Each structure stands twice: as C-alpha cells, then as structure tokens.
Amino acid sequence: MxxxxxxxxxxxxxxxxxxxxxxxxxxxxIRAGKASPAMLSSVLVDYYGSQSPLSQIANINTPDGRTISVQPWEKGMLQEIEKAIMNANLGFNPMNNGDLIIINVPPLxxxxxxxxxxxxxxxxxxxxxxxxxxxxxxxxxxxxxxxxxxxxxxxxxxxxxxxxxxxxxxxxxxxxxxxxxxxx
Known part of the structure; x- marks a missing residue:
C-alpha cells in the first residue's frame, strides 16, 4: 500500500x-448508582481568582459506595469548594463539617x-x-x-x-x- x-x-x-x-x-x-471521584471531575473552584479543577485543590475519596469525601489542602477553601459543588448542578447536597466536605450520593x-x-x-x-x-x-x-x-x-x-x-x-x-x- x-x-x-x-x-x-x-x-x-x-x-x-x-x-x-x-x-x-x-x-x-455519568454516575450509575455508585459514588466515584470522577463525578466531581467537572467541578471548578474559584481558587484565588482563577478557576481550578477540584482535584487540584483537594483530595477526593469514596469511603463507601454512597459517599464522597472532599478534603481540601487549605481549610480556608471549604466554603468555596462547597459553593462550587452546589453551582456545578450535579444534584448533590454537600455537608461541611469543618474539616472536610461529605457528599451523600442519593440512590437514582x-x-x-x-x-x-x-x-x-x-x-x-x-x-x-x-x-x-x-x-x-x-x-x-x-x-x-x-x-x-x-x-x-x-x-x-x-x-x-x-x-x-x-x-x-x-x-x-x-x-x-x-x-x-x-x-x-
């Protein structure tokens, strides 16, 4: 050829x-019932004036199949991260306990x-x-x-x-x- x-x-x-x-x-x-850190991959957080992916400013884990935990490297970013998750319109209701943000993934x-x-x-x-x-x-x-x-x-x-x-x-x-x- x-x-x-x-x-x-x-x-x-x-x-x-x-x-x-x-x-x-x-x-x-696209989630299918089970919690995954990839669900938050589209979340952008206002990090000192620039939009940064959540994964670059926090540690994202799934302790179990229905929960996602987000632990920022700077505690001062908790409110910003919480706001960004709410604004991402993913259908999640993040809870802030002062150290990390916990997201319960509801069943579909x-x-x-x-x-x-x-x-x-x-x-x-x-x-x-x-x-x-x-x-x-x-x-x-x-x-x-x-x-x-x-x-x-x-x-x-x-x-x-x-x-x-x-x-x-x-x-x-x-x-x-x-x-x-x-x-x-």
Whole structure:
C-alpha cells in the first residue's frame, strides 16, 4: 500500500481513537448508582481568582459506595469548594463539617436514570459525529492524493471499515453504560 495512504489511515485511526477516549471520559462523569471521584471531575473552584479543577485543590475519596469525601489542602477553601459543588448542578447536597466536605450520593430515581440514559446517548452521538468527521477528512485527503483510482477506492473502503468498527465500539460502550445506569 502507498505510504501516503497508510499515513492517512493511521491519522484517521488516531482521530477515531481520540473520539472513543473522550467518550470513555464522559461516561465516567455519568454516575450509575455508585459514588466515584470522577463525578466531581467537572467541578471548578474559584481558587484565588482563577478557576481550578477540584482535584487540584483537594483530595477526593469514596469511603463507601454512597459517599464522597472532599478534603481540601487549605481549610480556608471549604466554603468555596462547597459553593462550587452546589453551582456545578450535579444534584448533590454537600455537608461541611469543618474539616472536610461529605457528599451523600442519593440512590437514582427512575426518572433520573432515564435522564442519565439520554445523556449517555447524546455523548455517544457526539463520539459518532467525531468518528464520521474523521472519516470525512480522511476521504478528502485520499481524494487530494495523486494516486490511482483503484488505490483511492481501496483506501476509501478501508476508511469505511475503520468507521464501521469504531461506530460498533461506540454502540457497545453505550449499551454497557445504559445497562449499568438502569440496573437498580
């Protein structure tokens, strides 16, 4: 196979892998009944005038399956962290005991499970859009290469095979996540 074509295929695969990796990170943020430090990964705290991720200014643990504890490295940041968790609109009610913040993760209601499933589907669709975009870019690059028509057709078919494989991977991730969310 032509070296240029192989380069296009490799870069396309990298872009599609990135879409899958992003989907996995987003799925970590969607809780499925069990407490996880990743649930707070989107929380930004006003740390002396700049927005900083919570994980950079506090230690986040899960002592059990229903509790998240947040222990700031500076006690003066307790109120700021508590406010940031409330403003993140995650549906949590943090409790401040003077040393650390304790968050009880409530069990999911049926309505909330359905919302989370919709959110997971939306994230999967975003990943599919990323994969299709990588396919489109690759097809354009192949068309711009100075190669024979047969080689172009073979490369386009290879790109479509890659796309189909990654789309199936995304569907598999989604069905696993949906099952995890809907499990009571």
């Amino acid at each position: 032509n070296e240029e074509v192989q380069f296009v295929l490799d870069s396309t695969k990298e872009a599609m892998d990135a879409a899958i990796a992003h989907l996995e990170r987003e799925f970590l943020k 209601t049926e309505e909330r499970r359905i919302q989370l499933t919709k959110q997971a589907k939306a994230e999967a669709e975003h990943a599919k859009v990323g994969v299709r975009s990588a396919r489109q870019d690759a097809n354009k690059e192949i068309k711009d290469l100075d190669i024979s028509e047969d080689l172009q057709k073979n490369a386009t078919a290879d790109i479509q095979d890659l796309t189909d494989g990654f789309t199936k991977k995304i569907d598999d991730f989604l069905s696993k996540k949906e099952a995890e969310i809907m499990k009571v």
